[in-house]
Amino acid sequence: MIKNVGVVGAGQMGCGIAQVSAIAGYKVQLYDVAAERIETALATINGNLARQVASAKLTEDQRKQAMSLIQGSADMHDLSSSDLVIEAVTEDESVKRKIFGQLCPILKPEAMLATNTSSLSITRLASATDRPERFMGIHFMNPVPVMKLVELVRGIATEDETFSAAKEYVSKLDKAITVAEDFPAFIVNRILLPMINEAIYTLYEGVGSVDAIDTAMRLGANHPMGPLQLADFIGLDTCLSIMQVLHDGLADSKYRPCPLLVKYVEAGWLGRKSGRGFYDYRGETPVPTR
Template identity: 75%
Template sequence: MPLEIKKVGVIGAGQMGNGIAHVCALAGYDVALNDADPDRIRSGLATINGNMAKQVAKGSVSETDRQEALARIVAADKTEDLADCDLVIESATEREEVKRKIFSALCQVVKPEAILASNTSSISITRLAAATDRPERFIGIHFMNPVPLMELVELVRGIATDDETFEASKTFVTRLHKTYAVAEDFPAFIVNRILLPMINEAIYTLYEGVGSVDSIDRAMKLGANHPMGPLQLADFIGLDTCLAVMQVLHEGLADSKYRPCPLLVKYVEAGWLGRKTQRGFYDYRGEKPVPTR
């Protein structure tokens, strides 16, 4: 009998993890939100509360639905608190060794039939699955940022992912009122294979002095009708994540066209990771974002 998903665990309470918990709770799933840092869980819950309040103000969510959804989310301070989840989605930092450790600890506590998923932007699902005791019940469920507003989810099967897991994941994504696109398990899948080289090229354009931050973003917003300029979007995604994706593309496809721009490396080394650290290609500490170059 196919597994019925009732309770979803989310590991990593950062911008993606809180968004995933948010949409799962609104869709009626019980949710357990975990992070290595308990303070992150509290700030993740506060963000969800604030984002749902925005939706209530807009009229897209009722106040009753907001309250019911918030009541469905519990803080899971320890991995053991995820034991009764039917599906666990890992959404921690984009580093393979971090994710592998999370999955090996998780396998000690979750029931054998639970599905494990990663929200990784780029890392091989087959390799992550191999770090678990259930590669056939492992899948990539890749949400887009900001999760409550973006319609797409990429579904990525590893070499061993079975049909039951794939079907259960499709049903899950559909119940979230999202649309899936199926991607094969190649570095960075579809969206990031295309989007991140574009962002990296925008950073090269800045690095080579072709345009300022302001000109590059203005050019792509008004000249190509993108909702955000590429440097604004890089800051939104997080420059650490952008660099990690480019490194996976560069190493995984062994093609110099994916070489991360040295300026991106420098920003990450400075700890200027974009919006989440208040500084990246823009400085967000004042009233309005100010370009840093």
């Protein structure tokens, strides 16, 4: 029975997971190695909840209750009472494996471990833990409070009991579940990222400008956001790492990351979070950079 949820990483995804878990009534321990990130995260969550109160999606009492259920800490040992710990750090396998190595000795033997990875092998990550049978992928979409879908991914060793507990937890968050097999990038990113990569190739080859490509897909395919705008929102470094996982894992040239995507990442133009990507966000309104 999951009552206490630990979240590792107080970035955008970790914040969102903590927020929806607390609204659903779970006690949440949010951990990050940087204490200032915890403070920022708690302020962000409080602000998000206040907006939900303002738009009548939550009552003020529900906001207070949710905030009272979230504790922040820069000490990993505070995760020791968690029944489920979800890792939501950067999409880098070596970083994730290192965290699991530090985390496993702290956790209760029966505690479940999950990763919010958007592309990496669940089976391979599970092998870096002392509990592969109690490990699985719980992949939330960004932004977590808004997006309805969660992908559940079992590793080769994941037991039925772990899978059932994860399904119950996600259902309590009022999310829809899709089950994906443990192949590179699962379902959503296996389809979405090659489309974004193809949009970048379309720009790279001069078929259309940033504005032309995004307008074409918004109005011609009824996408709520153009693919280059979406890439900036996701983060171009994340887009590149997922394309590299697809290219390495499936050994198919159709997944080759576009050289222009590589160039933007090398320039540090990572999208919205760094102020520049396919659009420049430093002024009043975003302006295409090509």
